[in-house]
Amino acid sequence: MINLDGDIQNLPADANLGSILVEHAQPLRAFFAWRHKRNYEGFWFSTTIRSHVPFESLLERQFLLSADFDPSITALSAQPLGLLWPAGTTVDTRNGRTRTLRSHVPDFFCRHTDGSATLIDVRRPDNVGDPHFQLTAELCTVTGWNYSIFTGLESPTAETLDWLAGYRMDRYAPTPESYEKLLTTFDTEKALRTGVRTAARNAELAQDVVLGNVLHLLFHGELHFDPSKPLTMESTIRRHRELTA
Structure with missing residues (x-):
């Protein structure tokens, strides 16, 4: 039916x-x-x-x-x-x-x-x-x-995704002008804190705006992290899912 x-x-x-x-x-x-x-x-x-x-x-x-x-x-x-x-x-x-x-x-x-x-x-x-x-x-x-x-997500993945989901909406998406700059920043993996600072400088945007943009991209799989570990400002972020040689 x-x-x-x-x-x-x-x-x-x-x-x-x-x-x-x-x-x-x-x-x-x-x-x-x-x-x-x-x-x-x-x-x-x-x-x-x-x-x-x-x-x-x-x-x-x-x-x-x-x-x-x-x-x-x-x-x-x-x-x-x-x-x-x-x-x-x-x-x-x-x-x-x-x-x-x-x-x-x-x-x-x-x-x-x-x-x-x-x-x-x-x-x-x-x-x-x-x-x-x-x-x-x-x-x-x-x-x-x-x-x-x-049967449910395990901790800490459950808590991380529940928090990260708050940034999934379009209002946190980067502008077309800053989108590629944000992604390029993480071509080489780096800590979230370092990447946000670098991306903010390259895109000439406030760090809190860029942080929201990056979290949005993390939720939608355009940037990657290890969801089995708590997401912090020191977490390693990269553009590509797998590390490249």
């Missing part, structure tokens, strides 16, 4: 499903909120698709943040399709019992730069044994999609 331009269609779960542009699908259901609800929901402005994407938990928000940071993702949609199984379908659970399945709505769908696609469920690490995931993975094998269960 998929909602394309307001038209909900029931499609067979076969290889032809892989040709559908699921990244353009609308959510199958509304995202409701009420007072004292345990989950936190809202909208994440995705700079990847230039639009707001709904989420139903802070873990889903973290996935959307990580998707924005991932240069291989070119498009995505939330709760893009519903999977329906024949009545009486059962699977074995972790405790050895069987469970009857009816339907499942995966959390996100992503399209990548190479044309491949990934269907994503978002769950806490202690809740990845849901039997729906087994059948969802089997469906993805048929359609040619990848399947992934996102």
Whole structure:
């Protein structure tokens, strides 16, 4: 079941499903909120698709943040399709019992730069044994999609990207006149502090303006750092992802 331009269609779960542009699908259901609800929901402005994407938990928000940071993702949609199984379908659970399945709505769908696609469920690490995931993975094998269960970013990557995402918006982007000067500054890797000072001098701009520009370029993958380490003014920044000889 998929909602394309307001038209909900029931499609067979076969290889032809892989040709559908699921990244353009609308959510199958509304995202409701009420007072004292345990989950936190809202909208994440995705700079990847230039639009707001709904989420139903802070873990889903973290996935959307990580998707924005991932240069291989070119498009995505939330709760893009519903999977329906024949009545009486059962699977074995972790405790050895069987469970009857009816339907499942995966959390996100992503399209990548190479044309491949990934269907994503978002769950806490202690809740990845849901039997729906087994059948969802089997469906993805048929359609040619990848399947992934996102369980969260590790520290300090989570904290670094959460902070860096504040600079993802266009207002922090360098001007066309200073763009190449900023990138060229980091042709040779150097500390963030040193690079900002050098770039500010070359572009004749204030250092706080250049710092915002550099952080924007870091989030969007035009400058690179090691996200597994805390980002500080002494962090090593370079233009090219891999070091050159």
